[in-house]
Amino acid sequence: MERPTVRQLECLVAVADHGSFRKAASALGISQPGLSAQVQSAEGLFGVQVFERDRRSVLVTPAGEDVIARAREALTAVDAVCDAARRRGQPLVGPLRLGVIPTVAPYWLPALLPAVRAKFPKLELILREEQTSRLLAQLTAGQLDVALLALPVPGDFTAAAITREMFVLAAPRGSELVKKRGKLTDRDLDAETVLLLEDGHCLRDQALAVCERGGAIESVEVRATSLPTLVQMVAGGLGVTLLPEAAAAALVQSRGPVELASFAAPVPGRTLGLVWRTSSARLREFRLLAETFGTAAEKFLAKLRRS
Numbered sequence: 001m002e003r004p005t006v007r008q009l010e011c012l013v014a015v016a017d018h019g020s021f022r023k024a025a026s027a028l029g030i031s032q033p034g035l036s037a038q039v040q041s042a043e044g045l046f047g048v049q050v051f052e053r054d055r056r057s058v059l060v061t062p063a064g065e066d067v068i069a070r071a072r073e074a075l076t077a078v079d080a081v082c083d084a085a086r087r088r089g090q091p092l093v094g095p096l097r098l099g100v101i102p103t104v105a106p107y108w109l110p111a112l113l114p115a116v117r118a119k120f121p122k123l124e125l126i127l128r129e130e131q132t133s134r135l136l137a138q139l140t141a142g143q144l145d146v147a148l149l150a151l152p153v154p155g156d157f158t159a160a161a162i163t164r165e166m167f168v169l170a171a172p173r174g175s176e177l178v179k180k181r182g183k184l185t186d187r188d189l190d191a192e193t194v195l196l197l198e199d200g201h202c203l204r205d206q207a208l209a210v211c212e213r214g215g216a217i218e219s220v221e222v223r224a225t226s227l228p229t230l231v232q233m234v235a236g237g238l239g240v241t242l243l244p245e246a247a248a249a250a251l252v253q254s255r256g257p258v259e260l261a262s263f264a265a266p267v268p269g270r271t272l273g274l275v276w277r278t279s280s281a282r283l284r285e286f287r288l289l290a291e292t293f294g295t296a297a298e299k300f301l302a303k304l305r306r307s
Helices: 006-018 021-028 032-046 062-087 105-119 132-140 202-214 227-235 245-251 283-306
Strands: 051-053 058-060 094-100 123-129 146-151 157-172 241-244 258-261 269-277
Touching (some): 006 032, 021 032, 058 062, 094 105, 105 123, 157 227, 157 245, 202 241, 227 258, 241 245, 245 283
Antiparallel strands (some): 146 269, 157 241, 157 258
16 A cells, blocks of 8 residues: 555644644645645545545544544654654754643743743744643643643653742732731631632642632632633632732732732642653653753742742
8 A cells, every 4th residue: 555645644633633624724834725635635545534524514434533543643753753863963953842731821931931942042832822631632642742731740741840839829908818917827718718710720729729728618609711810800809819929920910909928838839840741752852941941940930039
């Protein structure tokens, strides 16, 4: 049997991922007729129909499911060949697909990316922001190379810690919690109504653990979809919440309706780290990236805490 081209495999996987020939063509930067021709040629080569398609939808056939899975594996193997060639030269050159969780991306990337660009000017970062479970699924499927997450994570992954970020309490201005002399402990949260993110955010689970230790009561009627929304809910007097310190610095104004209070040791927080497939051939490169992130993160936090 004649072998399919890498481009044909890319087209098959793109259509499966996007569920649309139009969106897949746009993602690959080719015309829709060109994409259709590649898919039809591959289907003719395999002798099976990979997709059921009509004017409204595209579905992967049962036979196509196996073809798509094998195509993903083949593309991952091709990427490994390219990676091996790159490692013979300069590290961290060319495209790198980086996933980042929403509670990290807007608050940390502005501090981390300039350091990466300065040290690895030929690296082309392709960013994707998703919740942890989706990023791990994309890592497993070979759709991402690395992810910046809160540790630990489940599954067959290797992780390198970058930094530990402390949590602070955000409360409506004038709250007795903020007026309290000295730093807070978990027990100061006893019977407080605490606002949290919706299910799926790892920060929700981390903050909930702190709240449960202190006897706080989660507001089950109201949950936020993002940290900015959470801060607005606190400003409206609906309760208090825990914020990572980088997000707190960006979202809470010094004289605004929300005030911050610090915790006494041991300070609750989270560990941020870089995660990749244990089977990846780019171990040395990813550790270099983690070290660069780590150095930039410590400088960022030191500046943040001084202010």
